[in-house]
Amino acid sequence: MIEYYDPETYPKEWNYLQSGTIIDQYMIERELAHGGFSSVYLARQMADQIQVAIKEYLPRKLAHRTWNNVVVANSEQTQSLFRRGRSLFFEEAKVLATLKHPNIVEVINFFEANSTVYMVMVYDYGITLDKILKNKTVAVTEDFLRAVFGTLLAGVGHIHSHHVLHLDIKPANILVRPGSDSLLLDFGALQTFPHSQLSKQIKILTKGFSPIEQYHQNARMGPWSDIYAIGASMRACIEARTPVPAPERVRHDTLVSAVKAFKRGYSEPFLKAVDWAMELNPKNRPQSVAELQEALAGE
Template identity: 45%
Template sequence: MTQSSKQTPLPAGYRLAEYTIVRQLSVGGFSVVYLALDDDDRKFAIKEYLPRNLAERKQDCAITVPHELDRDAFNLGLKCFFEEGRVLSGISHPAVVRVSNFFRANQTVYMVMEYADGRSLGRELELVGGRMEERLIRKWFAALLSGLREVHSQRLLHLDIKPANIYLRRSGVPLLLDFGASRQTLSRKDKHFAAMYTPGFAAPEQYEKDQPLGPWTDIYGIGACLYVCMGGETPQAARERREQDLLVPASQAFRCQYSRELTTLCDRCLTLEPNLRPASVLEIQKILQQTEYSQPERLSAGEGNRLVGWIKGLAGGRHKEGQE
């Protein structure tokens, strides 16, 4: 390990408080996530605050800020990261990743979270060929939204809802991972933190620093996930839609595969104007929990061919899912 290494991960076997690092799970511009074991060999995911643009790791594994001018930005990020961990540690819900501990070490902050066996919704969509049964969409998202309601009740937003951050446990219970609220807050407050959002899933107001964010912002992300579950394609990015909206409404694109209630709900969530989206997560949840809903429509052969050609033509230049 060299002095200039920036996001060099902690090595396997490294002892961190009462945990032992097994391996790196993921890395982003804001943090590194590890698989770790406690003294009873229980698995945990540990997130380390390590902003790529501001800090680097020393030979003794401590984090340092090389440029003093970056110190205030680093400390602001550390404060936001710590506060997010504090709020999440007070939430106990099966659909929200559980934070069991958070502590300071190596001149930074660590968040200890449950480690669940399963796979992401994104991976699940790959396995099923990009289109999910309506009953599963309703079941999983109704459960997920119950957790999101609890998050919003604590005055916390997710701000990065996408298939990669929705985890499906082996038991079938969905789990909301990797909150992006602190990253979004920092990108708005300090120029050192680049805007972090996922095109196609980020609401239009996330692109603008002067636009308020709220539960309506997460509702847009939910709508984008519903769209992907029905069609297998990431929606057109909101910024592009502001310029030229080429997104085929779900109520047109998927009306032969899904109920009118589900496709209309998706379209409402993906409305560019926040005040035209569903009023609350609870409203969405109630619609998804309905046991009686309409059957998909039937198209004539000519209508079907025209619709398929339209969708394929528009999908050609779209963004694929990925974090900036």
């Protein structure tokens, strides 16, 4: 049975690792981010004091942290799902450790401790795109979006070339570094294609960004699935709000095309590319990152 999880609606009260906690060769400094399956911390390597980001597997619906930081299943009924998820998290870390690219978060270590799994990543300085949109810290011009999504597409194209799908691309998972250079974060929904070897018991969905095929258990997913999420993320930047969720669009599509709605502020090739990426029918979208890149270039 597949359980669907929407990270936007999950409770915010977490039981975090405390500052000063030592795990393996790292000391926790503070919590950076959280989700239904994990938390991310800023930490330091004790040997050289270099800062890193550490992601801890802790699915709150299945397990909890005890007084001595050991993670245990909530019940006998959730034990098998917790162990299955832990194994998949470890597999995710191993896959990510092989995907080296300037625009993809870099995994430098992974290990088991406290009856769970930890993933150690290079800590990059920047602001996630959702916070930029919320705080209006940068003018969302076409040049800015072309820079951010141009570098993002380079990273996504790299993971697709290794037959890996991200399946949770959204502004919150795009770190914008100086020079509008992007870094793709959080591969918690990662799956391989065309034949998935990392099929999960829990599908991650984000309303407004997940394509319609991601809502169906046996639907075929591919690069076009990530491309919908990229198009939706670009639309969210232009419109300053989350796009209409795909299931609602299937029932009654009220989404006005970007070409019609925003023609005064952006070029036609750019807006056409956004509309094409957000086609509901997977077959009607760009089938590869290269096709979307060509569309953005007006080719």
